[in-house]
Amino acid sequence: MIKKTVLITGASSGMGYAATQLFAQQGWQVYAGARRVNNIPVGTGIHPLSLDVTDDDSRKNFVQAAEKEATLDVLINNAGYGEYGPLEEVSLEKVRRQVETNLFGAAELTKLVLPRMRHQHTGRIVNISSLGGDMYSALGGWYHVTKHGLNVWSDVLDTEIRQFGLRSVVVEPGGTQSSWSDIAMGSIEKNVVPDTPYRSLIDGTLSVIQRVGSHSAATSADLAKVFYRAATDHKPKRRYYFSFSDRMMSRLARVHPGIFHQLIISMAARAAR
Template identity: 55%
Template sequence: MGKVVLITGASNGMGFDAVKLFLENDWLVYAGARRLEKMAPLAQLGAKTAILDVTDHQSNVSFVEKALSEQGHIDVLINNAGYGEYGPLEEIPLNTARKQLETNLFGAADLAQLVLPSMRKQASGRIVNISSIGANLYTPLGGWYHVTKFGLSVWSDVLDSEVKPFGVRSVVVQPGITKSSWSDIAFTNARNNLQPNSPYEKLIGKVSQFFKRASSGATSVDLAKVFYRAATDVKPKQRYFNSTADRLTVYLARNHPKIWRAIVNRLAK
């Protein structure tokens, strides 16, 4: 039987290129995203594409059941769907914050609950959760995004401790700032979340410029390779990074919080 992987958020960026990489390595790929038409090139390459809204339980059920009914097993779930709901915490509507939690955290948890019974039964499987270096550090305007990525990482660690005895593993990938549309979308959201005459308007420009300067230059193709390692390593690691710079940034923020706070304070001044 061929290896089966489910990849969410597959219509662009890291998810899109991860689908291509898994196909090139002869995996059976089920690719899900809200915009089916953007996955047409993946379908032409052999991916089984489906409309998927990870905030909709029935959509998640249909996605998983299709793979199980057609293949009888699932080897890997890659929880990649997510976005950045940026904006000042004083002004972001809480309904908008809840949408961020539903997409970046609860969607992953729902899909994991759906695939785990079959993984436990076959005594193998892996859940790869795409978090961020933003799980361990923070910048102004990213409050709710950082909450979801920190939560996803901790949730993954707890899950791993629970399912490891059954032969299943849950691991985390922590990308840094990549060459993608992610930042553009995040800061468009930040501007949309501003109240009229907001005192935070200038801060958006400062943080946006900081992101441009801090970009590692990594591409979605680079991250797809990290996804693949996380899914296939015989002895999986708890955390996967694309570069030494990403790993060191996390180390700095976690082990020298005063230094990171000084960086943030200078940014927000």
């Protein structure tokens, strides 16, 4: 039997790492890319490749390596990070890099796999967004912009490629154990000016995150299973969530934006007190 092939970005850590292991265990050929190639898991069926999703040549080499397989079945656009800080103070240079990674990197990789998928009349793009693609909170502004953008981009793509038998879907993880939170929260101090007027908001927010942080979070292995469902469901859904409460939070933000906004305003006010 021909093995299925998946391309996974951001495979050196967290959910991408766990998804690489899971797809390989399920007998897939896994083309697993990240800049820290030595951190990508090893095992039968795993092809670790150096990949920087912001670099044109790197993206091409990644997809070309996978094209020797009989089919390209799934691309999982998972690479991403949070560049956090007050909108007034985060530099546009940092913002551009985040958009290049979280949104344009996914878009350009997708362009590279679509011709082959169209030719096959089958294929799926799984975009790892976030609950933060429907919701938002103080200090995460530009991260939310990248994930809201990824959601809309995926939905439009889905309307354009269905005619070829292809699908584009979104997974929206909530808080999940990985390096993500340390990187995002660690970026705040690097992005603020020395006497920032946002100090109390920042300190209050960080202390809330430390308190609720890890014990309420899903594991990366939990989310890898959601990635797998999104990649293999016979009737794929437009959105995938890990938990019922994640689904409800996303729904609150979408269906009752005024109530959601008041909630976030009062959380920010409490944090800044």
